[in-house]
Amino acid sequence: MAKAKTQYTCTECGGISAKWAGKCPACGQWNTMVETLMESANNRFAASRPQSLAQTAPVMNLTDIDAEDVPRFSTSMEEFDRVLGGGLVPGGVVLIGGDPGIGKSTLLLQALSHLARIRKVLYVSGEESGAQIALRAKRLAVDANGVQLQAEIQLEKILQTLAEHQPQVVVIDSIQTLYSEALTSAPGSVAQVRECAAQLTRMAKTNNITMILVGHVTKEGALAGPRVLEHIVDTVLYFEGDTHSSFRLVRAIKNRFGAVNELGVFAMTERGLRGVSNPSALFLSQHETQVPGSCVMVTQEGTRPLLVEIQALVDAAFSPNAKRLSVGLEQNRLAMLLAVLHRHAGVAAADQDVFINAVGGVKITEPAADLAVLLAIHSSMRNKALPRRLVVFGEVGLAGEIRPAPRGQERLREAAKLGFTVAMIPKANVPKQPVEGLTIVGVDRIEEAMAKIRDIDDMS
Numbered sequence: 001m002a003k004a005k006t007q008y009t010c011t012e013c014g015g016i017s018a019k020w021a022g023k024c025p026a027c028g029q030w031n032t033m034v035e036t037l038m039e040s041a042n043n044r045f046a047a048s049r050p051q052s053l054a055q056t057a058p059v060m061n062l063t064d065i066d067a068e069d070v071p072r073f074s075t076s077m078e079e080f081d082r083v084l085g086g087g088l089v090p091g092g093v094v095l096i097g098g099d100p101g102i103g104k105s106t107l108l109l110q111a112l113s114h115l116a117r118i119r120k121v122l123y124v125s126g127e128e129s130g131a132q133i134a135l136r137a138k139r140l141a142v143d144a145n146g147v148q149l150q151a152e153i154q155l156e157k158i159l160q161t162l163a164e165h166q167p168q169v170v171v172i173d174s175i176q177t178l179y180s181e182a183l184t185s186a187p188g189s190v191a192q193v194r195e196c197a198a199q200l201t202r203m204a205k206t207n208n209i210t211m212i213l214v215g216h217v218t219k220e221g222a223l224a225g226p227r228v229l230e231h232i233v234d235t236v237l238y239f240e241g242d243t244h245s246s247f248r249l250v251r252a253i254k255n256r257f258g259a260v261n262e263l264g265v266f267a268m269t270e271r272g273l274r275g276v277s278n279p280s281a282l283f284l285s286q287h288e289t290q291v292p293g294s295c296v297m298v299t300q301e302g303t304r305p306l307l308v309e310i311q312a313l314v315d316a317a318f319s320p321n322a323k324r325l326s327v328g329l330e331q332n333r334l335a336m337l338l339a340v341l342h343r344h345a346g347v348a349a350a351d352q353d354v355f356i357n358a359v360g361g362v363k364i365t366e367p368a369a370d371l372a373v374l375l376a377i378h379s380s381m382r383n384k385a386l387p388r389r390l391v392v393f394g395e396v397g398l399a400g401e402i403r404p405a406p407r408g409q410e411r412l413r414e415a416a417k418l419g420f421t422v423a424m425i426p427k428a429n430v431p432k433q434p435v436e437g438l439t440i441v442g443v444d445r446i447e448e449a450m451a452k453i454r455d456i457d458d459m460s
Contacts, residue, residue, distance in 0.1 A: 005038040009190045012227045036189050070257050076114035079266055079275035080107065082304070083237060083250050085258015088169065091208045092257060093201050095175075095230065096250075097215040097223045098239025103248050103266070103273055104214050108171045109137060109144075110272050115169050116146030122167035126153040126177030140272040153187060155180040155196050162203055172200060174214040175229070188216075194228055201232050230254065241361055247282055248273060249362065252302070262302030280307040280418055283360035293380030296391045296420070297372035298411035299364050305407070305414040307391065309359040310369065312376035317353045328358025329369060337396060341374055344400030345447045347381065368405035370396035371424070371449060378450060386453065389421040394429070400446045404428035412438060424449060 008017045010033055015026030017033060024032050072087035081087045084094070098104050105128075112121045125133055130151050137144040148167065152158055155178050162170065172178070178196040179187040186192070197213065204211040213233065215223045223230060230236050236254040241247055250264040265279035276282060284296065284307055293312040298305050310329075317323065326334045334356055341347045356373060358364050371394035379386050393411055395403040405411070408429035415423055416438040423435075427442035434440070443449040 006035050007038045008033040009036045011190055014190060014194065014228055034190065036185050036191060072257075073115075073119070075111040077107075077111055077273075077275060078277075079264035080111060080250070083252045083262045083264040084235065085252070085255050085262065088210045089234070089257050090168070090210055091205055092235065093204050093211045093213065093233040094235040094237065095213045095215050095223070095233040096237045096239070097217045099217060102239045102241065103268060104239055105173055106136070106140065106268075107250075107266070107273050108173065108212060108214070109133070109147075110140065110142055112147050112169065112171060113137070113142035113144050116144070119168040120148075120166070121146065121169040121171075122148045122150065122161070122165065123171045123173070124158055124161075125149065125151050125173050127174060142272070153177050153179060155199055159199065159203055162207070162209065166207070167209065169210045169212070170204075171212045172214065174216060175200075176216045197229050197232050240363065245361055247276070247361065259302050263304060263306070279304075280414070283308040283358070283362055290385035290388050292383050292385050293376050295372045295376040295379065295386055297369055298391055298393045298415055299362075299366060299369060300405070300407050300411065305411045306362070307415065307418060307420075308362055308364065308369075310372045310376045311357045311359060312373065312380045313355040314349060314352045314377055314380040315355075317351055322349070322351060323353040323355070325354070326356040328361070328363050329356055329373065330365070333367070333370075334373065336398070337370055337373055338377070340396055340398060340400055340446065341377065344445070345374075345378075345450050347378060347450075349377070349381065352381070366405070367395040367403075368393045370394065371402060371426075371446075374446060375424075375449065375453070387422060389419065390424065391415040391420040391422070392424040394424075394426040394443075396446055402426045402443055402445060402449065412440070424452070 008020050010024040010026060010029065012029045012032045013024065013027040015024055017025060020033055023030050070089050072089055074081050074087045096104050112123055115121050123133065130149050133149060148165065150161055175193060175197055176188040179192050180195050183191050183195060200211055203209065215229065217223055234256040235252065238251050238253055240249040240251055246268045248266040248268060250266065252260050252262040254260060265276040265282065266273040267276055287294065295310050296307055297310055299308055324331060324335055334354065338349050338354065342349065354377060372392050374396060375386060375392060393405050395405060397403055404426040408425065409431055412423055412431065412435045416435050421437065422439045422441065424441045424443060427444050430440055430442040441452055443452060
């Protein structure tokens with residue numbers, strides 16, 4: 001028997017190389033080349049034959065096309081609908097990624113049990129048997145009467161089932177377990193994942209089926225398989241949170257039918273995932289008395305303002321190189337903010353270990369957390385607590401200026417609703433009309449913010 005020929009394929013861009021290389025010659029990414037079986041000419045032609053994702057349509061002028069809102073239907077889970085941009089879209093393809101055991105299958109089984117009352121649904125499992133899924137449904141106490149199940153990993157059989165039963169909502173758990181007979185490579189390989197995702201997307205678009213794909217993630221937290229997988233689908237969702245914690249965050253990274261960076265907050269209970277109506281309460285520690293190094297900020301996750309407590313601990317360094325560690329915030333930005341604090345506010349931390357934590361496991365990516373981080377660091381260094389019921393937000397520039405943050409009015413209203421009485425914000429964000437129950441202090445520079453802390457203490 002002739003030896004099977006192999007080639008090396010990039011998991012990021014799908015580029016092909018005859019030999020292994022540490023750096024992909026196509027996209028330049030490191031350590032992404034994996035060995036795969038080389039397809040025969042017949043199989044390669046069958047798998048790559050171009051097919052349209054939709055029915056052929058005539059060429060039209062853009063102004064002659066009616067711009068109608070995309071119809072949606074609810075999953076009966078408010079937090080899930082929020083992340084999706086209002087609900088599922090007929091013909092839309094959603095990709096959900098997350099660590100093993102974080103709750104992807106649990107969430108989708110709960111959603112399908114609700115959707116089965118009004119629509120025809122199908123759950124395709126490639127990782128678990130029917131008995132395992134039935135046991136999970138029993139443990140979650142969901143009404144799975146209308147949920148159709150198929151335990152199958154061969155793509156052609158799944159497509160045949162979709163053509164025969166014509167379901168309206170389909171869950172594929174997971175895309176990495178499927179394989180197509182048109183290819184000889186193993187399930188989970190770059191070629192198999194790309195081909196199976198393309199065929200399922202084509203089926204969804206042509207038959208107006210809502211398709212939800214579950215994807216594995218790598219140890220770095222990115223979706224496994226070729227990066228083209230994220231480009232094919234309409235919506236990409238990521239599960240975040242520690243598996244040892246009872247809280248889960250679902251974040252929208254891409255959404256062709258709604259806003260990105262939306263955040264859904266769930267609590268894992270014995271009966272499955274439950275939406276959290278007031279997520280700000282999760283990210284605020286309950287201190288009996290105000291403690292040094294604690295500062296509350298308002299971050300904006302999509303259309304939702306969230307109050308998050310930023311904690312800082314500054315201690316004497318016992319090594320030549322002081323430590324800089326941040327959890328939930330970007331570490332490189334922390335080093336930059338410490339330099340700004342020294343240069344423009346005269347507060348030096350070169351010989352101090354600095355630790356920053358965003359309470360509740362939330363990850364903050366926006367720069368509006370800068371002012372809260374600096375105030376928390378300054379409070380820890382002085383060992384003096386910040387004023388009670390104080391909330392802050394604002395971006396700090398390298399020149400020491402405090403820049404405005406978007407949607408300042410919504411942030412202030414959320415803070416006032418939760419009982420905060422004083423807000424230190426960029427002067428450009430100060431509203432023309434006062435916010436009831438909230439005293440607003442506008443600042444232009446970081447040294448001005450440090451000086452006004454004592455005045456705020458008197459007001460609170």
